[in-house]
Amino acid sequence: MSRPIQTAIHYLTGRRISTSSLQFRLTLELVVLSILGLGGVAVWAGWQMEQNLVAAHKQTLEYIAMRFPEQLELYSEMGGLETSLERAINRVSTPGLAIWVKSPDGKLLAQSPNLHIAAPAIRSVTVFTEAPEKPQIVRFGDRDIVLCGSPLVLKGKPVGKLYLSQDITADQQKLNAGLWRLLLVSLLIIIILVVAISKRIRKAMRPLEHMSQVASAVSADDLSAAKLQLNQAPDEILGLAQAFNEMLFRLSAAWEQQRQFVGNVSHELRTPLTIIVGYLQSLLRRGSNLSTYQQQALETATIETERTIRMLQDLLDLARADSGHLHFRLNPVMLNTLVAEVAAMSQKVSNRQINVLITNEDVVTCADQDRLQQVLINLVDNAIKYSASGQPVDLILEKTDQCAMIHVRDRGIGIPLPHQNRIFERFYRVDESMTRSRDGTGLGLAIAKSLIEGMAGRITLRSKPGEGSVFTVTLPLWQSLS
Incomplete structure (x- = not known):
């Protein structure tokens, strides 16, 4: 049930809402309660209208059945039985009301004139010899008829049986049309309630959304400045x-x-x-x-x-x-020269092969040269440490339209995917036998990340166990800083 209502709420409010959110749950509950309330009122109102309609017709038939013997006795003094019956029937007949009298042996003694022009389904009711004494609704074809039959006695002698029928099809159709209008109005009210409830709950949830935004944006650097300002919240x-x-x-x-x-x-x-x-x-x-x-x-x-x-x-x-006390001396740095120097220095100290791949273009960035050199040496040292002795390390410099990228690639043991998101955390080390015995404090990559971010750059990792790792340092070009 929640999927159609979620779609309706999204369509009416123009905003997608998660099914697990408090706003959706409150809206769903209030909408369901509204539907049940309005639906219950509509059903009760329709049932009550139908009962009132049927009760009115039943009372009419009961009243006519009660008064007909008096009319018959009045007209019997002026003529024969059949003539008296016809006069009495004409006296009490109304549009839509059919009256006929049958003798005890089932012979039709008299009937109301409108039976001749009534629909075949209505005329066929005269074949009934049994009818309830209390008015009941009977279905004839496509017509709804209230029917009843009562014994007819004249001056203490049984004359036969009086039958009364009232065609309520037109009234029933009007009632059904009214019920459909009531249903449409209820649906319209439900739609308005969905929109109003959703907007009201959304407005009530705004302080919580603001609180969530502040909580997600706050960091260790601005904890003292972060503060919620809610003036009109509950x-x-x-x-x-x-x-x-x-x-x-x-x-x-x-x-x-x-x-x-x-x-x-x-x-x-x-x-x-x-x-x-x-x-x-x-x-x-x-x-x-x-x-x-x-x-x-x-x-x-x-x-x-x-x-x-x-x-x-x-x-x-x-x-x-x-x-925030770690200061940077930001100046233009020729990365072509810096990468070559780091490779030569690392190769001399470690006696390992360092492959350098540098673009032919001059790559200049705005950075602190000493700290950037510290980061690159740390990354190259890690690449050497976690690679086999015969495996080379690649130091690659690339340039794009907006930034410079320095890749440090090894062909070592690699880093499993579950550990890659935490590799830059302080004191974090991959808990595996292949790395436990190696030196290190677990702070090198955390420091490298802090230094690179302090120079408006970023450091990322791509790795696959058994195939090696690639650490990428991305820095803005000097020309892009204005």
Whole structure:
């Protein structure tokens, strides 16, 4: 039932509504209640009109049947039985009313004149010898007739049986026409109610829609500025909006405390760890009398301390990016030169083959060269890390009408589809045996995403397990910035 009503609501209001929405459910319930209410009223009104019509005709026949013996007795003093019957019948006859009298043996004694010109279906009722004493509706062909028969007694002697019939076909047709008009009016009222109810509920739902838009648009950067402003909403929604604003305020405070905590911890721990790694390196340089076990322990401690310092620096960069304190020196950057330099540097450090595919056109973007270089080195390092030793890494530079694209492609293990949407989250690592043993903090891609977005670009991923991954950095061209 909901599908036709949903189509009707969409057609009448010009707005598609989901079947699971509160607006659709309320509209559906009110429309169904309206249909049931109006339908019930229409059915009751039609039934009542029909009962009144039939009751009026039945009362007429009962009254005539009651008065006919008096008229017959009056006319019997002026002539014979048949003449008296004809005069009495003519006296009480009305248009549409048929009267006839039969003797006890079934012989027709008299009948009303209009039976001769009535329809064949009406004339055929005179063949009836049995008829209910109380008026009842009988169907003859296409005609509706109220019929009754009662014993006729004159001066204490039975004369026969008096039959009365009233053709109510025309009245029934008028009633049916009135019922159809009532149905059409009810349908029109239902349509008007659907439109009015849908629009009214839609208007009532606008504060909730506004709240949903604010909730979907709010981010960690503007939690403190996000606030719902609802002036004419109902009290219940105003209370919900106030609770929502208070929740945003608490989230903003908690998020600010978290950012300050991460930044402070990263900054405060970096200094002592730098001192520790300095002492460890000094011990390694001067520890000629150390045992092999002591030498390995110091090397392991130095490596892990340096790794912790790098992670703290990454956390500090992320905290600065979250707080908006990570500043960029945006200048025109020749990507042709930068990509070639990154490839040469990475190939020298890793002793791995880096294929460079650069367009012949000059590609200039507006970016922070040092941070962009940091991102590319990170992506190339990941590509090398998750590829087999004999597999090369491709660094590709392309140019379109509006932007420049740098692709870092490997032929490594790839990333399963369920993990691709979360690969840029902080500390997220694909939980598989092929990646667990590899170094990394899980912050590199998160930092790369923050840096690229800070330069008005974006970073995307295409990957297939067993075939490798392609990270694409897209940046606007310098000419498109005006």
